[in-house]
Amino acid sequence: MTGRTAIVSGMRSTAIEVSGLRKAFGDKTVLDGIDLEVATGTIFSLLGPNGAGKTTTVNVLSTLLTADSGTVRVAGHDVRTDPRAARSAIGVTGQFAAVDELLTGQENLELMADLRRADHRVVAGLLARFDLTEAARTSVATYSGGMRRKLDLAMTLIGDPRIIFLDEPTTGLDPRSRRTMWDIIRELVAGGVTIFLTTQYLDEADQLADRIAVLDQGRLVAEGTSAELKRRIPGAHVRLRFAGVRELDDAARILPGATRDDDDLSLAVPGDGGTESLRDLLNQLHDHRVEAAEFSVRTPDLDDVFLALTGRPNSEVVAK
Known part of the structure; x- marks a missing residue:
């Protein structure tokens, strides 16, 4: 697996702990008692069909939404009682690149550095790390989809977050850009960063994730390594x-x-x-x-697992 499990005093440390998480919008229950744990320095992938509650989960864990009940601890901080401390430890890359097209790539990064009160000297290093140096002074409006996603992730890294939420980071990217993003994610985890990943590509979860959870109709219906989930499904x-x-x-x-x-x-x-x-x-x-x-x-693949657990094929997988 790609992740590097952190060990503290002989015990695995935990980056994210969730217990009894519930969230409803009006009379529609979106999350119905979610329990999960994400080890530090690993990649945890959340899969599920349209409307399963994945993006809502990410929004609650990243303090963008308040849960109706349950407890969530991120980097050891309760997101309800101490959201500021939790935010200081995390970065979030949403489904769509949150970049300003009127600014250059460098200006986007400098703006984020100002917002995070970070030293501007980190900007040059991030531009080089994401192979954006040549385009640094070019308007983001001219960037390809892959370049925008890389810039978005680079902006997320300002402030050195130890936990990063990636909500469909490679949607719409060509195969080469997807592979580049995978390499970047692996590099981050090798440095001890924890990744919470939602994706509509099952092969992405298969390639990257140390552990995978399947969410359906607001409930976790399965969790384990990719190999463990596949062994649950007959058909080999x-x-x-x-x-x-x-x-x-x-x-x-x-x-x-x-x-x-x-x-x-x-x-x-x-x-x-x-x-x-x-x-x-x-x-x-x-x-x-x-x-x-x-x-x-x-042998069964994650498509078979997804179909068996949710009753819907991979073609219907989107993260919401």
């Missing part, structure tokens, strides 16, 4: 393809629990996707002198 199998019908017939007799596809000359054999079960399967074929032309292992 080995696909064996054969050169001819005779080999397929022989294999089907040896493996009666397999699903046969005559058009493709293949069998799908249920399994756990592990090396031991794969070795046993291939040994069975070898012992009966049956040779597969090719094989592949299929």
